[in-house]
Amino acid sequence: xxxxxxxxxxxxxxxxxxxxxxxxxxxxxxxxxxxxxxxxxxxxxxxxxxxxxxxxxxxxxxxxxxxxxxxxxxxxxxxxxxxxxxxxxxxxxxxxxxxxxxxxxxxxxxxxxxxxxxxxxxxxxxxxxxxxxxxxxxxxxxxxxxxxxxxxxxxxxxxxxxxxxxxxxxxxxxxxxxxxxxxxxxxxxxxxxxxxxxxxxxxxxxxxxxxxxxxxxxxxxxxxxxxxxxxxxxxxxxxxxxxxxxxxxxxxxxxxxxxxxxxxxxxxxxxxxxxxxxxxxxxxxxxxxxxxxxxxxxxxxxxxxxxxxxxxxxxxxxxxxxxxxxxxxxxxxxxxxxxxxxxxxxxxxxxxxxxxxxxxxxxxxxxxxxxxxxxxxxxxxxxxxxxxxxxxxxx
Ligand SMILES: C[S@@+](CC[C@H](N)C(=O)[O-])C[C@H]1O[C@@H](n2cnc3c(N)ncnc32)[C@H](O)[C@@H]1O
Numbered sequence: 001x002x003x004x005x006x007x008x009x010x011x012x013x014x015x016x017x018x019x020x021x022x023x024x025x026x027x028x029x030x031x032x033x034x035x036x037x038x039x040x041x042x043x044x045x046x047x048x049x050x051x052x053x054x055x056x057x058x059x060x061x062x063x064x065x066x067x068x069x070x071x072x073x074x075x076x077x078x079x080x081x082x083x084x085x086x087x088x089x090x091x092x093x094x095x096x097x098x099x100x101x102x103x104x105x106x107x108x109x110x111x112x113x114x115x116x117x118x119x120x121x122x123x124x125x126x127x128x129x130x131x132x133x134x135x136x137x138x139x140x141x142x143x144x145x146x147x148x149x150x151x152x153x154x155x156x157x158x159x160x161x162x163x164x165x166x167x168x169x170x171x172x173x174x175x176x177x178x179x180x181x182x183x184x185x186x187x188x189x190x191x192x193x194x195x196x197x198x199x200x201x202x203x204x205x206x207x208x209x210x211x212x213x214x215x216x217x218x219x220x221x222x223x224x225x226x227x228x229x230x231x232x233x234x235x236x237x238x239x240x241x242x243x244x245x246x247x248x249x250x251x252x253x254x255x256x257x258x259x260x261x262x263x264x265x266x267x268x269x270x271x272x273x274x275x276x277x278x279x280x281x282x283x284x285x286x287x288x289x290x291x292x293x294x295x296x297x298x299x300x301x302x303x304x305x306x307x308x309x310x311x312x313x314x315x316x317x318x319x320x321x322x323x324x325x326x327x328x329x330x331x332x333x334x335x336x337x338x339x340x341x342x343x344x345x346x347x348x349x350x351x352x353x354x355x356x357x358x359x360x361x362x363x364x365x366x367x368x369x370x371x372x373x374x375x376x377x378x379x380x381x382x383x384x385x386x387x388x389x390x391x392x393x394x395x
Pocket of ligand 1: 160
């Protein structure tokens with residue numbers, strides 16, 4: 001990921017102005033971490049807002065991307081780092097932000113953001129989802145084979161998402177959307193009874209951190225809601241442990257009615273990169289198909305994530321605690337506080353459901369408060385958490 005190493009400099013030189021030869025990188029604010037010497041720089045470029053992180057070691061500083069607000073287009077980040085660093089005339093010791101003029105930043109109509117799903121149309125006969133498509137081999141194969149079906153690929157790893165967007169362009173496919181997001185959250189944005197299939201092929205087993213697994217009781221519940229009657233959730237795994245864990249989930253106490261089918265070592269028409277590796281090692285491969293048997297209720301998505309008339313007041317600083325606070329079904333953890341000036345702050349927090357936490361920043365000044373750079377996913381749990389966050393900020 002793009003970054004530069006620089007000699008320490010006076011950060012007051014980073015002003016709220018437009019930077020770069022074409023003046024298209026705008027600095028919105030600069031914020032100082034109150035727990036460390038690190039700083040954040042709020043950037044706007046090509047209608048996208050994001051943060052740059054200035055990480056300060058005693059001798060050298062690192063100017064890099066911020067994980068929570070990172071845009072998909074890497075060139076946006078590179079350009080912003082290049083513009084800011086050249087304008088403030090800082091001494092660059094090391095850099096990996098060379099921008100290749102021949103490689104235009106990827107802007108694809110097939111890349112969708114989570115916010116798009118609030119009112120998106122699905123202009124195809126049927127819809128399938130692939131969770132964690134990796135290299136995209138299976139996703140692209142399915143899309144080529146079923147031109148009347150829309151394939152929504154959800155992948156948390158940004159370089160894989162960018163790579164598959166390129167492939168879509170090269171292959172001239174029009175029935176694939178790529179969403180660079182956590183599939184466990186995105187699924188909640190999908191209308192009920194829409195999908196024919198949900199593929200989860202070779203999910204990361206997360207043996208030591210089971211809360212990070214894709215398959216969970218709530219993922220199963222959401223999958224069954226999203227699938228049409230007789231639609232299937234298709235898990236394929238080489239992990240014996242994950243297979244048994246999934247069986248427990250699919251047949252668990254909370255599941256009233258279900259139809260589960262198991263296959264062992266079944267050959268599919270297409271072999272993914274991971275699968276090829278396991279096949280070479282002669283590992284067993286398990287398929288578990290869970291079929292949706294009932295029509296589900298429609299999904300309501302009109303949660304309001306605005307902060308109403310909450311504005312920045314000094315008293316907020318005394319009210320928030322930096323320990324995780326647990327509530328019925330959700331948590332709030334104010335992680336870090338960044339001071340912009342006497343009248344504005346940025347708060348970094350994690351919150352929401354325990355197995356699918358959100359990570360966000362909240363911007364507050366004397367006239368407005370909002371999530372920087374996008375609202376949380378519109379789930380009921382996030383909405384309940386948002387109301388709790390408002391209680392903390394309402395002083
Ligand atoms: C072991 S790889 C398998 C890739 C591909 N399905 C295959 O068979 O080659 C697992 C993939 O799932 C992605 N992933 C893990 N957790 C995810 C999540 N919560 N949402 C979306 N993608 C996820 C990872 O980034 C990775 O690309």
